[in-house]
Amino acid sequence: MVQIAMTIAGSDNSGGAGIQADIKTFQELGVFGTSALTAVTAQNTQGVHAIQSIDPEIIAAQIEAIFTDFPVHAVKTGMLFSSEIIQVVAEQLKNKEIPLVIDPVMIAKGGASLLREEAIEALKKELLPIATVVTPNIPEAEVLTGLQIQNNADIEKAAKHILALGAKSVVIKGGHRVDVPDAEDLFMSAAGEKFYVRTPWIDTKDTHGTGCTYAAALTAFLAEGKKQADAVISAKNFIHAAIENGLDIGSGHGPTNHWA
Numbered sequence: 001m002v003q004i005a006m007t008i009a010g011s012d013n014s015g016g017a018g019i020q021a022d023i024k025t026f027q028e029l030g031v032f033g034t035s036a037l038t039a040v041t042a043q044n045t046q047g048v049h050a051i052q053s054i055d056p057e058i059i060a061a062q063i064e065a066i067f068t069d070f071p072v073h074a075v076k077t078g079m080l081f082s083s084e085i086i087q088v089v090a091e092q093l094k095n096k097e098i099p100l101v102i103d104p105v106m107i108a109k110g111g112a113s114l115l116r117e118e119a120i121e122a123l124k125k126e127l128l129p130i131a132t133v134v135t136p137n138i139p140e141a142e143v144l145t146g147l148q149i150q151n152n153a154d155i156e157k158a159a160k161h162i163l164a165l166g167a168k169s170v171v172i173k174g175g176h177r178v179d180v181p182d183a184e185d186l187f188m189s190a191a192g193e194k195f196y197v198r199t200p201w202i203d204t205k206d207t208h209g210t211g212c213t214y215a216a217a218l219t220a221f222l223a224e225g226k227k228q229a230d231a232v233i234s235a236k237n238f239i240h241a242a243i244e245n246g247l248d249i250g251s252g253h254g255p256t257n258h259w260a
């Protein structure tokens with residue numbers, strides 16, 4: 001039987017990030033992709049030019065339409081934009097006994113805000129407690145915890161803080177770090193697992209959509225039945241290959257390659 005994954009996220013019409021990245025990644029990993037669109041963005045490799053969020057009722061209807069018809073095996077959330085949207089998504093997902101990956105998307109590389117500041121508390125209160133894995137980068141982990149992160153001790157403190165908010169596990173992605181030579185991510189779970197997963201640093205500007213692609217790969221591996229820690233390692237290898245084969249298209253940050 002085919003495994004089914006769902007992404008609840010914003011559209012990136014340039015095809016590198018957002019719902020498009022998620023569905024391409026699901027397809028590449030052999031999982032059937034479904035979606036609920038939370039926002040439409042107008043963007044290209046130079047940045048995000050406009051955002052229109054979707055009516056929360058329509059978001060709920062999209063999620064319901066899939067869940068009442070398909071056996072969904074794993075879900076991920078990406079750009080959620082507002083506290084109203086977060087509330088509707090949390091309400092829809094709270095009693096589902098399937099893996100839930102929360103990618104706490106906040107700010108695009110070009111600086112555009114994909115999550116209103118007023119929505120941060122809702123994200124912490126409504127969604128993190130039902131998350132199977134939360135996947136912040138360092139700036140997102142700092143916002144979620146109020147901590148300043150400079151080294152491994154800080155990262156581990158932040159991970160514990162995120163687990164204390166109710167998530168089953170967390171991956172803090174180290175792509176923004178300058179104190180270590182590799183791309184080094186920390187996995188920590190409420191069950192007591194803790195390890196760093198490292199891949200060599202790749203010096204490239206073509207990294208648009210790395211966060212979405214990483215979380216989508218993780219969701220696909222969880223949909224296939226992998227345990228959280230194994231799914232993180234597989235997703236890390238996938239994103240390394242996707243960045244290594246990044247596409248130099250457009251005049252700005254080219255996209256991560258989803259069929260790497």
Ligand code: PLP
Pocket residue numbers: 009010011012017018019041078079105107108109110114207208209210211212253
């Ligand atoms: N657009 C959408 C809809 C996204 O969800 C994201 C990231 O999550 C981005 C753009 C930004 O991608 P990046 O910061 O990798 O350029």
